[in-house]
Amino acid sequence: MDQTPVGRFAPTPSGRMHLGNVFAALVAWLSVKSQNGQLVLRMEDIDTQRTSAEYAEILRDDLRWLGLIWDEETPAQSTRSAVYDRYFSILEEKGLLFPCYCTRSQLHSVNAPHLSDGTYVYPGTCRNLTDTQKAAFQRAPAWRVQVPDREYRVNDLCQGIYRENLLTDCGDFVVRRADGVYVYQLAVTVDDGEAGVTEVVRGQDLLSSAPRQMYLQELFGFPHPQYGHVPMLLAPDGRRLSKRDRDLDLGYLRQRLSPEQLIGTLAYCAGIIDREEAISARELATQFSWDKLKGDAIIMTDTLFADK
Numbered sequence: 001m002d003q004t005p006v007g008r009f010a011p012t013p014s015g016r017m018h019l020g021n022v023f024a025a026l027v028a029w030l031s032v033k034s035q036n037g038q039l040v041l042r043m044e045d046i047d048t049q050r051t052s053a054e055y056a057e058i059l060r061d062d063l064r065w066l067g068l069i070w071d072e073e074t075p076a077q078s079t080r081s082a083v084y085d086r087y088f089s090i091l092e093e094k095g096l097l098f099p100c101y102c103t104r105s106q107l108h109s110v111n112a113p114h115l116s117d118g119t120y121v122y123p124g125t126c127r128n129l130t131d132t133q134k135a136a137f138q139r140a141p142a143w144r145v146q147v148p149d150r151e152y153r154v155n156d157l158c159q160g161i162y163r164e165n166l167l168t169d170c171g172d173f174v175v176r177r178a179d180g181v182y183v184y185q186l187a188v189t190v191d192d193g194e195a196g197v198t199e200v201v202r203g204q205d206l207l208s209s210a211p212r213q214m215y216l217q218e219l220f221g222f223p224h225p226q227y228g229h230v231p232m233l234l235a236p237d238g239r240r241l242s243k244r245d246r247d248l249d250l251g252y253l254r255q256r257l258s259p260e261q262l263i264g265t266l267a268y269c270a271g272i273i274d275r276e277e278a279i280s281a282r283e284l285a286t287q288f289s290w291d292k293l294k295g296d297a298i299i300m301t302d303t304l305f306a307d308k
């Protein structure tokens with residue numbers, strides 16, 4: 001029996017949505033809606049220092065303005081530490097966790113950056129510490145999960161095949177920080193798994209997280225979702241857009257454009273429609289297909305830029 005597709009949008013309410021977030025939300029919504037599926041919204045506010053309820057409310061308002069209406073909002077990550085504790089115990093029972101006392105600067109000094117999210121290959125420094133060695137540190141450790149020497153293969157809707165050997169390309173990774181906060185990789189795997197998410201659509205910068213999440217899915221007994229990592233957006237001159245392009249945050253874009261103009265321009269630049277014209281998300285869903293989206297970076301037209 002075919003399952004109803006369940007997609008999700010998992011923004012971090014730490015600021016106003018940027019053009020790239022809008023594009024990822026749009027494609028996540030289009031993909032499930034073009035298959036009569038459901039979209040789950042979840043606030044990724046696990047880092048309570050950087051996030052706020054006010055930004056979460058603005059995000060919801062922005063999504064409504066765009067016409068990207070979700071079917072359900074699942075509880076925010078900040079309310080779920082007891083749930084994450086249970087999954088952390090599963091890893092503990094499997095004997096896969098170990099405490100790591102390495103400082104950030106120690107980790108940086110022995111390795112070169114490797115993945116797009118800036119994480120370092122962990123050399124296994126604390127994997128086999130004795131109890132005496134552990135006690136000597138006299139501080140709370142972070143907790144890492146041991147990874148297998150195994151290649152994970154992501155068959156991505158946009159980026160094609162992405163391969164990563166968890167041991168040699170990533171290493172044992174942190175699931176709980178020394179201050180007790182669970183990390184994104186654990187929280188996202190639990191939340192997507194419990195919500196029955198079948199399709200994870202998000203920005204390309206998170207492609208290298210997929211193998212870690214696939215590994216945790218196996219340990220927790222969740223099926224792997226389909227992944228679609230949408231390409232990054234470039235300015236008309238080929239420069240990478242960043243949060244520093246303030247005129248591209250949704251607060252400013254909303255003052256200058258209608259939601260249909262914004263969606264039309266994104267859809268045109270991404271190759272989903274053939275002409276740059278205003279279109280609603282709902283109308284666009286009838287024309288969406290993953291075949292139209294390529295993995296290469298998308299060059300924007302200058303329509304969205306304030307000084308034009």
Ligand code: GLU
Binds near residue numbers: 011012206
């Ligand atoms: N919370 C992340 C962000 O806003 C997205 C995480 C995900 O989609 O897995 O960038």
